[in-house]
Amino acid sequence: MVRAAARLPLFFLAASLVAGFLLRAPRSQRVDSEAARQSPRARTAVAATGELVKSLRIGGTIGTLxxxxxxxxxxxxxxxxxxxxxxxxxxxxxxxxxxxxxxxxxxxxKRLEDHIADLQSYVTQAQASLRKRRSEIRILQGAWQHEALRARAESAKAVLGLPTAEVLSAIEAEILRMAAAVARARGKRQAEVERLRALVIAADLGYFDVWIRKELLHIERHSRDYKRxxxxxxxxxxxxxxxxxxxxxxxxxxxxxxxxxxxxxxxxxxDTSQMVVRAMVNQVDARTIRVGNRAVVQLDAYPGLRFSGHVAEMAALASPRRGTRSAGRMFIRQIPVRILIEDKDKRVLPGLSASVDVIVSMGQRGVLIPREALQHETGQQAGTFVRVAEGGEYRKRHIAVQGLSDTEALIRSGLAPGEQVLLKGLPRDQRR
Missing domain, CATH: 2.40.50.100 (RNA polymerase II/Efflux pump adaptor protein, barrel-sandwich hybrid domain)
Structure with missing residues (x-):
């Protein structure tokens, strides 16, 4: 009985370990199956017949023409x-x-409206003051006119009395002549006073008139500013x-x-009706580009989306490369270009980054594959090869390349149209 009681804890411990293993096994199998489903698929491309296009790839930013x-x-x-x-x-x-x-x-x-209203009130007050001043001047002119008439009358009276000097005594005749001279002097002085008074009146009224016209121009200027x-x-x-x-x-x-x-x-x-790509081309590559060259535009935000376009503008002067502060790099020159996007799409927005393949020349026709599919090896079997999909595997096959562009390769032999080639890497289950 004692031995049986001692064996019971060992039995329960072993049973718990077995149960834990059985419970954990499905979870590990589920994780492994999920990892298999989520493993990345190989990137491939299909060989196709076409014309090798030599192009120059440049990067830029979407803008508007x-x-x-x-x-x-x-x-x-x-x-x-x-x-x-x-x-x-x-x-x-x-x-x-x-x-x-x-x-x-x-x-x-509001502030400009208040300022214009203040100016208009100032002008109204000035115009009222001008009318008042003109009324005062008319009253003064009446008094001055009466004074001038009296002075002229006294002068005329003195002049008319001169002929009687012959029958008067010498003293009386001299007094009469002196009175006539004084009357003539007063007449001249009165004429000068009238002339000066006319100048004062003109200056006084002219000041009011100029000030009012200045403020009216001030109001007109602010009225234009109000519209702006x-x-x-x-x-x-x-x-x-x-x-x-x-x-x-x-x-x-x-x-x-x-x-x-x-x-x-x-x-x-x-103006989004005409979108362009603003880019900079190295001075060495710029000699291969001409205005009117066809181009293919791709947006980094939408991979696989392509738009047709052409080179619309090229600057006449080169500029230093941006971000080059050292003296040596100042010799790196670039030429600004604009590529007009011919297709219309709402996804083409100003400020997006883009890459442009400017078509420089057209080559021969043949089997084309992406240049990324080419691989090279050295040694006894040195040469260029690709991995072709055959029987669920990617087998190595040597090929002969006839020509290259920045993105594509023209195959002379070793590959037929429609065959599938591996672009980059090799599936994990096929690595040896």
Whole structure:
């Protein structure tokens, strides 16, 4: 009995180990089966008959052939009234489509409206003051005219009394002549006073008139500025908002409420009807490209998607390679080119990266495969070979290559159209 009791714990321990193994076995088998299903498949290509096309591959960025830069308006006299910085109150949504003449942005209008109203009130007051001044001048002119008439009358009286000097005593005659001279002098002085008064009146009224005209021009200028604060696009296209430093000190996309410096770029309108790839070509390769060469455009964001195009523009001058600061690399020159995308597709958006195969020349026809499928070996069996799918395996087969392009190989012998070749690597179960 004691031995049987001692064996019971050993029995239960062995039973638990067996049960644990049985429970774990299905899980491991399930993991192995999932790994087998998820193993990567080999990349292959099918040999096809075609014409070897020699091309030059370049990289670039998608853009538009035509675009419009929208900048904050520069208002006249902004340094005086504090409008060097403007506040955005409304702008078109990013990515939306607009037509030529649509309002795409609007800046704060209230302050300018108040300023124009103040100027108009100043002009109204000045015009009232001018009318009052003219009335006062007319009253003064009446008094001055009466004074001038009296002076002329006294002068005429003195002159008329001169003939009586012959019958008067010498003293009385001299007094009469002196009175006539004084009257003539007063007449001349009165004429000069009238001339100076006319100049003063003209200057006084002219000052009011010039000031009023200046303020009217001021109002007209701000009225034009008022229209410019509601900005319209000169072309139709897609709205692209620029990134700026906002009031929070963050570098973010512009939005309503941001303060924009006068003349600063804050939006672009991209005409998406004509899309291009902006690229740089090395000066050595540029000699093989001509305007009008056909091209095939591929987007990095959409692998396998191809678009037809052609070289639309080539710059006349080369520029240093970007990012080359050392003196030696400054000799690396590149030429800007633009490739026009002929196909229309909504997936072609400004700013996407793209690769372009510019067709340089057309070659002979034959069996074509991707250049990536070619492999080389050295030794006694030195040569070029590919791995061809045969009976569920990829078998080595030596071939003769007739020509190469950047992406394709023209096969002279050893491969027939329709055969499947391995592009890269070898399935794990076939490695030896």
């Amino acid at each position: 035509r675009s419009a830069a929208i900048r904050a308006p520069e208002l006249r006299g902004s340094h005086v009234v504090g409008w060097a910085v403007l506040t955005l109150v409304r702008l078109a949504d990013a990515g939306s489509s607009v037509e030529a003449g649509d309002v795409v942005a609007e800046f704060e209008l 604060l509601r900005m319209k696009t000169p072309i139709g296209g897609m709205v692209i908002r620029e990134t700026i430093f906002n009031r929070s000190g963050e570098y973010a996309q512009v939005k309503a409420g941001d303060r924009i410096n006068s003349g600063a770029l804050f939006m672009r309108i991209a």
